[in-house]
Amino acid sequence: MNKIINEPEQMIAEMLEGYIATCPDLLESLPQSKGILMREKKDKVSIVTGGGSGNEPWIIGYVGKGLADGAALGNVYIAPPARAILNVTKAVNHKKGVIYICTNHAGDVLNFELVGELAEMDGIRTRCVFVADDITSAPREQQSERRGVAGVAMVMKVAGAACDAGLELDEAVRVIQKANRNTFTFSVTTSPGYLPSGKAMCEMPDGFIEYGMGFNGEPGVLRTELKTANEIADTMLKYLLDDSGITRGDEIAVMVNGFGFTSLLELSIVNRRIAESLTEKGIILHDIFIDTLFQPQGTGGFSISMLKLDDELKPYYDAPAYSPFFKKYR
Known part of the structure; x- marks a missing residue:
């Protein structure tokens, strides 16, 4: 690259x-x-x-x-x-x-x-x-x-x-x-990232994806053939909900964090499925947003982060924040 x-x-x-x-x-x-x-x-x-x-x-x-x-x-x-x-x-x-x-x-x-x-x-x-x-x-x-x-x-x-x-x-x-x-993140990598020298940080065959890979290319927990956006989102939500214990009636904020090689078109399709699935499970979406706030260089894929909220954390989460690269007004 x-x-x-x-x-x-x-x-x-x-x-x-x-x-x-x-x-x-x-x-x-x-x-x-x-x-x-x-x-x-x-x-x-x-x-x-x-x-x-x-x-x-x-x-x-x-x-x-x-x-x-x-x-x-x-x-x-x-x-x-x-x-x-x-x-x-x-x-x-x-x-x-x-x-x-x-x-x-x-x-x-x-x-x-x-x-x-x-x-x-x-x-x-x-x-x-x-x-x-x-x-x-x-x-x-x-x-x-x-x-x-x-x-x-x-x-x-x-x-x-x-x-x-x-x-x-x-x-x-x-x-x-x-x-x-109260914060939990799970990722999927669809293509390797690259060092400033242009060298790939890991090997990943075309047509495969890996869940849980570290941003420096550390091995993940599951490698599969490329699935549909809905199937990928469903797999990631299962891992996140099983680990976090978040369940019906809980109120959360969700961030879909895109890696540098993945388009907003793709992220929006994934976000649609996440919002739909969590709502069906009775989980209260206080906030859900798409951004690129942690971007391994040149990597394809995305992560889902969930923050479980309560009456103490919610006002702090909702307060405005601004930098040229990080804008959040919820």
């Missing part, structure tokens, strides 16, 4: 420059670091996020109004350096504490935990939330061991609103962890 870049070592810096050029009144870069910040520094608990690049708009799009206050970026599929995370931590308003939100991958976890300790030594109170929503990566009884994938968008949506509402550090963490525990 052909890739449109200049020098590979300048990809991330040039991406940041180009992205911030679209919204210079909202965002700013952090000099001498691969970081991005909100220009407005609110007097509240701040959220700092981060991770490897390559799944845009995750991570750069998750900094914005009602979202995170800053983010540290690593190279493609590589955790951000500890120094970059610490620089972002010091650059946001940290007087009331900082919550780190990242996906549950080893490098990210290690670096954010390390920086949390370093920040505490400088008098900055910190807490970590590691989003763990991929139901195929560990059984439910080991939910905290799961990978973090597209469900981070829903958790971040709740997190940004909770902090904007003025919750204190530990109370905000409690709400965010509740959203984290």
Whole structure:
């Protein structure tokens, strides 16, 4: 696959420059670091996020109004350096504490935990939330061991609103962890993703699909011949409902997250089936939407994320959020 870049070592810096050029009144870069910040520094608990690049708009799009206050970026599929995370931590308003939100991958976890300790030594109170929503990566009884994938968008949506509402550090963490525990994601891959070099990250024969494949090409839980959109959606819903325990009378938000190679036409057909099936099962759809918020490079397929709501989480989920790459007004 052909890739449109200049020098590979300048990809991330040039991406940041180009992205911030679209919204210079909202965002700013952090000099001498691969970081991005909100220009407005609110007097509240701040959220700092981060991770490897390559799944845009995750991570750069998750900094914005009602979202995170800053983010540290690593190279493609590589955790951000500890120094970059610490620089972002010091650059946001940290007087009331900082919550780190990242996906549950080893490098990210290690670096954010390390920086949390370093920040505490400088008098900055910190807490970590590691989003763990991929139901195929560990059984439910080991939910905290799961990978973090597209469900981070829903958790971040709740997190940004909770902090904007003025919750204190530990109370905000409690709400965010509740959203984290209530978020479940399942994916299907229809064609492999590609590294910036143009090399495929895995092999997949034409005419086959794989459920539960990791976004770096890690093996999934089921490979089959290509099925109809309805059959694919039904299979994914069965996995999600069996794992989550979501049932008749429960109220949920649903995100159909498209991977980069799959069209809105296809995603809309899938979304139709999801809405129809969940309604038939008596599950209350508080919200269902299609977006591309976690996009493995060049990959075909999509994921379904479900957030089980209650009276506490719903107002935070419904609060508006905005960045150029992440708009949610429900």
